[in-house]
Amino acid sequence: MYTFLGIDYASWWFLVIGATFTGYAILDGFDLGAGAIHLFLNKEESRRLALNAIGPVWDGNEVWLVIGGGALFAGFPKVYAAAFSAFYIPFMLFLTALIFRAISIEFRSKEPWTWWRNWWDVSYCVSSIVVTLTLGLTLGNILKGLPIDEQGNYQGTTLDFLNPFSLMVSITTLSLFMMHGAIYLVMKTENRLYAKLTIIVKNTTIFFVLCILLLSFYTLLYIPHLSHRIKLNPWLFFVPVAMVLVMANITRSISKRKYRFAFISSAIIISLLLIIVAVELYPNLMLSSLDPRYNLTVQNAASSPKSLGIMLTVAAIGVPLVAIYTTFVFWTFKGKVKLDEMSY
Amino acid sequence: MLPFLFNPSRPMDVEILARIQFAFTIAFHYIYPPLSIGLGVNMVIMEGLYLKTGKPIYEQMARFFTRIFALIFGIGVATGIVMEFEFGTNWATYSKYVGDVFGSALAAEGIFAFALESGFLGVLLFGWNRVSPKVHFFSTVMVTLGSMFSAIWIVVANSWQQTPAGYHVVGTGLNARAEITDFWEMVFNPSSVERMLHVWLGAFLSGAFLVISISAYYLLKKRHVEFAKKSFTIGLVVALIASYAQLFSGHEAATVVSEYQPAKLAAMEGHFDSSAKADMYLFGYIDKKNEQTHGLAIPGGLSFLTHFDFKAPVTGLKSFKPEDRPQALNIVFQSYHIMITCGMLMIALTTVGVILLRRKKLFEKRWLMMVFAWSVFLPQIANQVGWYTAETGRQPWVVYGLLRTSDALSQAVKANQVLFSLLLFMFVYLFLFTLFVFLLNRKIQHGPGFHHDNDESEGHSPHLEEMAENFG
Numbered sequence: 001m002y003t004f005l006g007i008d009y010a011s012w013w014f015l016v017i018g019a020t021f022t023g024y025a026i027l028d029g030f031d032l033g034a035g036a037i038h039l040f041l042n043k044e045e046s047r048r049l050a051l052n053a054i055g056p057v058w059d060g061n062e063v064w065l066v067i068g069g070g071a072l073f074a075g076f077p078k079v080y081a082a083a084f085s086a087f088y089i090p091f092m093l094f095l096t097a098l099i100f101r102a103i104s105i106e107f108r109s110k111e112p113w114t115w116w117r118n119w120w121d122v123s124y125c126v127s128s129i130v131v132t133l134t135l136g137l138t139l140g141n142i143l144k145g146l147p148i149d150e151q152g153n154y155q156g157t158t159l160d161f162l163n164p165f166s167l168m169v170s171i172t173t174l175s176l177f178m179m180h181g182a183i184y185l186v187m188k189t190e191n192r193l194y195a196k197l198t199i200i201v202k203n204t205t206i207f208f209v210l211c212i213l214l215l216s217f218y219t220l221l222y223i224p225h226l227s228h229r230i231k232l233n234p235w236l237f238f239v240p241v242a243m244v245l246v247m248a249n250i251t252r253s254i255s256k257r258k259y260r261f262a263f264i265s266s267a268i269i270i271s272l273l274l275i276i277v278a279v280e281l282y283p284n285l286m287l288s289s290l291d292p293r294y295n296l297t298v299q300n301a302a303s304s305p306k307s308l309g310i311m312l313t314v315a316a317i318g319v320p321l322v323a324i325y326t327t328f329v330f331w332t333f334k335g336k337v338k339l340d341e342m343s344y
Numbered sequence: 345m346l347p348f349l350f351n352p353s354r355p356m357d358v359e360i361l362a363r364i365q366f367a368f369t370i371a372f373h374y375i376y377p378p379l380s381i382g383l384g385v386n387m388v389i390m391e392g393l394y395l396k397t398g399k400p401i402y403e404q405m406a407r408f409f410t411r412i413f414a415l416i417f418g419i420g421v422a423t424g425i426v427m428e429f430e431f432g433t434n435w436a437t438y439s440k441y442v443g444d445v446f447g448s449a450l451a452a453e454g455i456f457a458f459a460l461e462s463g464f465l466g467v468l469l470f471g472w473n474r475v476s477p478k479v480h481f482f483s484t485v486m487v488t489l490g491s492m493f494s495a496i497w498i499v500v501a502n503s504w505q506q507t508p509a510g511y512h513v514v515g516t517g518l519n520a521r522a523e524i525t526d527f528w529e530m531v532f533n534p535s536s537v538e539r540m541l542h543v544w545l546g547a548f549l550s551g552a553f554l555v556i557s558i559s560a561y562y563l564l565k566k567r568h569v570e571f572a573k574k575s576f577t578i579g580l581v582v583a584l585i586a587s588y589a590q591l592f593s594g595h596e597a598a599t600v601v602s603e604y605q606p607a608k609l610a611a612m613e614g615h616f617d618s619s620a621k622a623d624m625y626l627f628g629y630i631d632k633k634n635e636q637t638h639g640l641a642i643p644g645g646l647s648f649l650t651h652f653d654f655k656a657p658v659t660g661l662k663s664f665k666p667e668d669r670p671q672a673l674n675i676v677f678q679s680y681h682i683m684i685t686c687g688m689l690m691i692a693l694t695t696v697g698v699i700l701l702r703r704k705k706l707f708e709k710r711w712l713m714m715v716f717a718w719s720v721f722l723p724q725i726a727n728q729v730g731w732y733t734a735e736t737g738r739q740p741w742v743v744y745g746l747l748r749t750s751d752a753l754s755q756a757v758k759a760n761q762v763l764f765s766l767l768l769f770m771f772v773y774l775f776l777f778t779l780f781v782f783l784l785n786r787k788i789q790h791g792p793g794f795h796h797d798n799d800e801s802e803g804h805s806p807h808l809e810e811m812a813e814n815f816g
Contacts, residue, residue, distance in 0.1 A: 056466030059421065063462040067454035069428050074451050077443020077521070084432025084439075085754035091429055092765040096772055099422040103776065106418040110783050151518060152440075153756040303444040304514075304523040310448040318455030325463045325486075332467055332474055342470050 002305035010302035013075035024064035031058040033181020035128025053188040053337040078301040086154030094134040101127035109344040136173030140166030145287030175208040187259045361762040362434040376420030382551015384488030408792035438752035453497030461490025509533035538596040548586040549723035555579030557720035560713045584694040606659040608737035611676040622646035622658035679729035686726035
C-alpha cells in the first residue's frame with residue numbers, strides 16, 4: 001500500500017489540492033475583491049493607486065488557479081473531466097471574464113484618455129465580480145451535488161446551476177473577497193484614499209457577516225449532508241467556534257485600525273471555510289445527486305499511486321521554492337503603494 | 345464553411361466544432377508564448393550588457409522591450425488558461441485517458457515554471473526602482489527561464505501524444521486509460537528532446553525578429569537611430585544562430601517522425617508507394633483521389649534524408665488503412681513546405697544581414713530595412729504551420745496509435761455549447777488581437793523614451809537628461 005505517515009497518496013493529494021485552492025482563494029481573493037470594489041473609488045488617482053496596489057502580485061496570485069486546475073487534472077483526472085465538462089457554460093463565462101480582467105489591468109494605463117480608462121475600470125470591476133461569482137457558483141454546486149451518472153457525465157442542464165444554495169454560496173464568496181480585498185487595499189494606502197477605504201472595509205464586513213449568517217442557517221436547514229461529519233464528531237465543532245472568534249477579531253482589528261491583523265484574520269476565515277468544505281466532502285470530490293454510488297471519491301477517481309508518488313515528490317521540492325520567491329516578491333513591494341514611472 | 349456548423353443533431357458536429365475550437369484557441373495562444381520566450385532571451389542579453397558596460401543605452405533597450413514584453417505576456421497567460429480549461433470542458437475522455445501520465449508533467453510545469461515566471465514578473469515590470477540592477481537582472485533571467493521551463497513540460501506532454509513511452513494501458517473501452525510506469529521514460533520519450541529544441545529555437549526566432557523588425561522600422565523612419573542599430577545587432581545575432589541551429593534541429597525532428605510516425609512523414613512529402621524511393625518536394629500539391637503528388641521535387645530526396653540513399657524505399661501512405669491516415673493530406677503537406685520555406689528565408693536574411701553588418705553597409709540599405717521590418721511574420725508563420733504539420737499529421741489519433749481524436753470528446757457536452765463557446769472565443773480574441781496590434785503600434789510609435797502616462801508622479805530627471813544625450 002502506498003502511504004506516507006499513515007495516509008494514502010490519494011488523500012495526500014486531496015490535501016495538496018485543498019491547500020492550493022486555499023492559497024488561491026487567499027491570494028487571488030484579495031485582488032479579485034479589490035477589483036469588485038474598484039468602482040466605489042471615484043477619483044482617477046485613487047483608482048490608479050488601487051490598481052497598482054495589486055499590480056506586481058495579481059498575476060502570481062492567479063497562477064495558483066492554474067496550479068490548482070493542473071493538480072486536479074493530474075491527481076483526479078475523472079473529477080477534472082466530469083467537473084469541467086459539466087460546468088461548461090459557467091466556465092466559458094469565467095474564462096472570458098478572466099481574459100477581460102487581465103487585459104483591463106494591463107491596458108488601462110496604456111492610454112491617458114478618460115473614456116479609455118473609465119471603460120477599463122468598469123471592465124476590471126465587472127470581470128472581477130463575474131470571476132468571483134462563477135467560482136462561488138461552482139463551489140456551491142460541488143457542495144450540493146450534481147446529477148452525474150456512473151461514467152461521471154453530467155446529466156443536467158445549464159440552468160440547474162442556478163439553485164438557491166449555490167447562488168447564496170456565490171454571493172457569500174463575493175462578499176468575503178470584497179471584505180478581504182478592501183482590507184488589503186486599506187493596508188496598502190494612505191491619506192484620503194485610506195480614509196475612504198476604511199468606510200468600504202466596514203460596509204463590506206457587514207455585508208459578509210450578513211451573507212455568512214444566512215448561508216449557515218440555510219445550509220443547516222436544507223443541506224444536511226454538509227454538517228453531517230461535524231454532527232458525528234463533536235470535537236470538530238471547534239472549527240465554527242474558531243470562525244466566530246476570528247470574525248470577532250476582524251471587527252476588533254478594524255475598529256483599532258490594525259489592518260494587518262484584520263487581513264490575517266480574513267485569510268484565516270477563508271482557510272477555515274475551506275477546511276469545513278474539505279471535512280464535509282472527504283472522501284468525496286464530487287457528489288452525484290442521482291445515486292451515491294456514482295460519487296467520485298478520493299479512491300475511485302485518483303491517478304495511479306505511482307503517478308501520485310511522482311507528483312508528491314515534485315510538490316515537496318517545488319512548494320518550498322515557490323514559497324521562497326513569493327515571499328521575496330511580496331517583500332520587494334511591501335509598504336504603502338507609491339506610483340512611479342513603471343506603474344500601471 | 346459555416347452552414348455545416350449549425351446542425352446540432354449529429355455527434356460528428358461536436359467533434360468538428362471541438363477541433364475547430366481547439367485549433368483556433370491554440371493557434372491564437374501560440375502567437376504569444378514564443379514571443380515571450382524569444383523576447384526574454386533578447387532582454388537578458390540587453391540587460392546583461394547594461395550590467396557589464398554600464399551604458400545607459402542598454403538600460404533603455406531593456407526597459408523598452410520589457411514594456412513590449414508586458415503586453416505580450418499578459419495575453420499569453422490569459423489565453424493559456426483557456427487551454428488548460430478546454431482539455432476538461434471539450435475533451436473529457438482524453439483528459440481521463442492521459443491524466444495519469446500528464447499529471448506529473450503538468451504538476452512540474454505549474455510549480456517549477458508558471459510560478460517562477462509569474463512570481464518574478466512583478467519585479468521585472470515594477471521593480472526597476474525597488475531592487476538593485478543585479479537583482480533586477482536576476483528577475484529577468486528567472487522570468488525567461490520560467491517561460492522556457494513551461495515550454496519544456498507542455499512539449500513533453502505533446503511529445504508523449506506523438507510518441508508515447510513509459511506507460512501501460514489499464515481498462516478497456518470508455519474506462520481505458522494510460523498509467524505511468526516510468527517518469528523519466530515518459531519525459532524523455534523518443535521525440536521530446538528533438539521537438540523541445542525545435543520549439544525553443546522557433547521561439548528565439550520570433551523574439552529576435554520582433555526586435556529586428558521594430559529596429560528596422562525606426563531606422564527607416566530615422567528615429568532613435570543609435571538605439572535601433574544596437575538592438576538590431578543583438579536581434580540579428582540571436583536570429584542568425586537560431587536559424588542555422590533550426591536547420592539541424594528540424595532535420596533531427598523529421599528523423600524522429602520518420603522512425604515513429606511514418607504516416608505523418610509520408611503525408612508531409614505526399615509519398616504513397618512504400619516500395620518506391622521518396623522524393624522531396626520544393627513545392628506541389630497532393631491529388632488525394634488518385635493518390636499522387638505533383639510538383640517540383642528532388643528525386644529520392646526524402647530517401648536520402650532518412651536513409652542516406654537516394655534509392656531506398658520509404659514507407660508510404662498506402663501501407664496504412666485509409667482510416668489510419670491523416671485525412672487533411674494537403675494541409676500537412678503545404679504547412680510543412682511553408683515552414684521549410686520560411687526557415688530558408690530566415691537563414692538567407694540573417695546571413696545577408698550579418699555579412700553587410702560586417703562591411704558596415706547594412707543600415708544604409710533601405711530596401712533591406714523594409715524587408716527586415718516585415719520579416720517579423722516569417723517566424724510567426726513558421727511556428728504556426730510547423731504545429732499544423734505536427735498536429736494534423738498526427739491525426740486521426742490524439743494519442744498516436746492509442747486514442748482516436750473522435751473518441752476523446754466530452755460525452756456530456758452538446759454541439760450548441762461548443763458552438764456558443766467557439767463564437768464567444770472568436771469574438772473575444774478578435775477584440776483582443778485588435779487591441780494588441782493597436783497598443784503594440786502605440787508603444788512602437790512612442791519609442792524607447794520615457795513612459796508619460798503618469799501625470800501625477802514626477803519624472804526622474806536624470807533619465808530625461810540621459811535620453812537627451814542619447815537621442816539629442
